[in-house]
Amino acid sequence: MPHRLRSLVAQELAMSVDSRAAAMAGALAARYPDAARAVLFYGSCLREENLDGLMLDFYLIVSDYRAAYGQKWLATANRLIPPNVFPFEHGGLIAKYAVLSEADFARLCGVEADNVSVWARFAQPSRLLWAADDLARQGAIAAIASAAPTLLELTMPMMPSSTAHSVLELWKTGFTLTYNAELRAERKGRSFSIVDGDPDRYERFGAAALGEIARLRDVGAKGEVPHALSPDQAARRWRQLQRRGKWLSVIRLAKASFTYAGGIDYLAWKINRHAGTSIEIKPWQRRWPLIGALTLLPRLFRGGAIR
Known part of the structure; x- marks a missing residue:
């Protein structure tokens, strides 16, 4: 590397x-x-x-x-x-x-x-x-x-081919795609604020990551970095990542009910902090955290607290 x-x-x-x-x-x-x-x-x-x-x-x-x-x-x-x-x-x-x-x-x-x-x-x-x-x-x-080359390599084919885009736009699109591939308790626009919070860092790391991707492939005549996947292949890959990621989030939540003491209170704290909600955990949900956590999911989806 x-x-x-x-x-x-x-x-x-x-x-x-x-x-x-x-x-x-x-x-x-x-x-x-x-x-x-x-x-x-x-x-x-x-x-x-x-x-x-x-x-x-x-x-x-x-x-x-x-x-x-x-x-x-x-x-x-x-x-x-x-x-x-x-x-x-x-x-x-x-x-x-x-x-x-x-x-x-x-x-x-x-x-x-x-x-x-x-x-x-x-x-x-x-x-x-x-x-x-x-x-x-x-x-x-x-x-x-x-990690950064992985994100950018999978994101590049998803960018509009008709217009030029900056490294920062590439990052923002990539983070948006990853947020859609998990159950995330975040406010809308969070993926953009990550990049906007330190654009110089993402410019430097983005240029270096694209250089790493280009090193592994034949760079185009104008210096363009080739895609590992076609747009259709990339779209299919992201759909797979989204389906698997959301199921994994639920499975990990179930597993955490056995390994993580107070996990349901952490879940509520995390959602309230990032989504601006005011969820309060009831005593029975603490007594049966797995069932309690799963009962939150429909409500959270409807309210947009988790996307």
Whole structure:
């Protein structure tokens, strides 16, 4: 992979964060002494100066699932429907963390992934707050450096062929497509605000990602980057990603009811924060979180809180 994109990713991953978030990452890794390889911090909290009262987002990358868990069923659940998600508290902060093996993390950042959940997130900024060694660090950098090319490569054939478009327009279209491929509790226009919040970053990463795509193909006479898929093929691929992504979101929600204490309260908090709703969880929904969470879905779809 060209040094430019990998270098940009490495520099961004190494940027400083709130010291409490860094300490939290170290404490999280310490819970998995036989398996932890890297801890990544991502999501909207990266842009916040005050982390108090917020739910931080981490990915814990492990060597393999059997080494990570004492319980076989957790390893099996993580392997069959990755990732497992758990709550975590440290130093007065609260977080949730997703667990992926190094192999699954690399696969799910790439263009062959069968859902968007990992590469869509890691095409955006993240921080590597803890690594077991340099091999683990380089593995995380390499995986994340494939996320932006994946997003842009699948998005390019979906752009109108009759007009020229900028790199930022390409990003915005790509994020819109990924939001449509998951159950997301976000306000309309969220995919645009991600790019508008840091256009210089997306210009630099977009140019480097397109350079990486072009390196793997024959560039046109005018420097244009060829599409890996035809527009019809790309449209079919996105329909597949959308169908699978929404079903996976429901399945992961069901799985989280067994692995995530207080998961239904987090779900309500997340929806209220991003969609401007005022959902309140009833006692019976906490008692039976799986049923309670599923009963929210029709209401959320009708109200547009989840799209």
